[in-house]
Amino acid sequence: MVVIREWVNWLTVLSLLVMIFTLPFSKSSVEICFVIALTLWALKRLLFRKPYTYFAPSLKQILSYPNLPIYLFVLANFISIFRSASLALSLKGLFFKLLESVFLYFILAETINDRRKLNAVLVTMALSMLLIGADGIFQYMTTVGDFLRKYPQAGRITASFSSSNGFGGWLIIMLPLLFGIFYAGKNNKPKKAISVILWFLIGVLMICLAGVLITCLVLTRSRGAWAGLAFAVIFLMVVKKNRIFLIIIVLIPLALLIATPFFIHMYLSAGSQDFLFFIKKNLVLIMQNIDIVRxxxxxxxxxxxRDFPIFGCGLNTYSIVAPHYKSALQEAGIYPHNSYLQMAAETGIVGLSSFILVITSLFKVSITNMRKIKDTFYGYILVGLLTGLFAFLVHSFFDVNFYALQLVNLMWFVMGLIIAVQKIALKDEGA
Known part of the structure; x- marks a missing residue:
């Protein structure tokens, strides 16, 4: 039975690996892989748990952080349905969006339970970075669009995502994780000569990959993503006062500075305008754009x-409620370009507060455990994941990341992985 259970575990892991690898370019693959992972996870519980604990977690699990805030968040979303502007849309949002993301979190946290499985996830995510980074550069350098989805760049690269902001949201999660993987490997140098050479070559490849991803981030021209990464650097300084991370803080702006000429080239002919005038002019245009639209x-x-303050207008109903609040001269955007405002509009102050409680609990538990973890491998991976998640949450203030299938699944995937890393590290260290 133990062998069968491990096989089911690895099949679940395999479905999660395919999901995270294909997430940037195949929504159908994400859905299929989630259904497979959920089925296997449920099967494992049916086969290897006592009848009265098939799906019901223990009281200790329910009351633990951040599990309890997650249950409260789901409850707040469920309550919002009863005053929904569209019961059908709210039920669809509950069962096919929210619960999918929450189950993904629990499946990750439970299934990735040792270092081998964690390494498999990290390698898969690194390979995904390599593929999507190459796709973004290819899209910028050619006129045929990216090679995965054939999306044209239209002045801002998107890679296989439908928008440059979506690509930016993915990048700012992956970049800090890549640095975390790099430094985790740096502190685990092998002893055999052949292994050392391979380790060195992988390190060089990862540095080049970081350069590619940073260049892609610049070329997305996603101001929200840039702001997210900037605030994430500040978060990193506060959480991890370490010389290595201070070097990263210097390297990222330096890389952006090196990439700036490519950014400028999209707007200017050589020597055609004064650079300072260009900056001033475009800053004014940016501010005007923000004032008028956003x-x-x-x-x-x-x-x-204001009209639905407590429990909102109903989960997944923003698109049908918002048109009633538009003036004749207003921009015709459907969504508010702010995940937190949309969440508050749909699920009220109760829903938004419960989500903030989920996030603060996750960071509080993670930072506390990070200081207990002695193995630098787990420490760097955890810091990379937390920093990427923090950047993503800041970016979500300027876009509706929580309501984009690929990005919201990525967020909950990373949240589950953050918990999994802590559980593995503390188990290995006997804490």
Whole structure:
């Protein structure tokens, strides 16, 4: 039975690996892999648990952080259904969006339970970075679009994502994780000569890959993603006061500075305009764009929150409620370009507060455990994941990442992986 259980575990892991690898370019693959992982996870519980504990977690598990806030978050979303503007849309959002993400979190946290499985996930994510980074550069350098989805760049690269902001959201999770993997490997240098050569070559490849991903981030021209990464650097300074991370803090702006000429080239002919005038002109245009479009959309969301303050207008109903709040002259955007405002509009202050509780609990537990973990491998991976998640959460203030299938699944995948890393590290160290 133990062998069968391990086989089921590895099949679940395999479905998760395919899911995270194909996530940037195949929504159908994400859905199929999730269904397979959920089925195997349920099968494992049916076969290898006592009848009264098939799916019911223990009281200790329910009351633990961040599990309890997650249950409260689901409850808040469920309650919002009873005052929903569309019961059908809310039920669809509950069962096919929210619960999918939450189950993904629990499956990750439970299934990735040793270092071999964790390494498999990290290698798969690194290979995905390599593929999507190459896709983004290919899209920028050619006129045929990216090679995975044939999306044209239209001045801002998207790689296989439908928007440059979506690509930016993916990049700012992956970049800190890549640095975490690099330094985790750096501190685990092998002793055999052949292994050392291979270790060195992989290190060089990862440095080149980091350069590719940073260049892609610049070429997305996603200001929200840039802001997310900038705030993540500050988070890193506060959480991990370490000379190595201070070097990273210097290297990232330096890399962005090196990539700046490519960014400028998209706007300027050589010597055609004064550079300072160019900066001033485009900053004004940026501010005007934010004032005219995004501020109006945020105001619209605030009006919905004013009318539905406690439990919102109903999960997954923003697109049908928002048109009633538009003026004749207002921009015709559907979503508010702010995940938190949309969440508050749909599920009220209760829903938004419960989500913030989920995030703060996750970071509180993770930072506490990070200081207990002595193995630098797990420490660097955990820091990379937390930093990427923090960047993503900041970026979500400027976009609707929580409502994009690929990005919200990536967020909950990373959250589950954060818990899994801690459990593995503390188990290995006997804590």
């Amino acid at each position: 501020t109006n959309l945020w105001r619209e969301a605030l009006l919905i929150i």
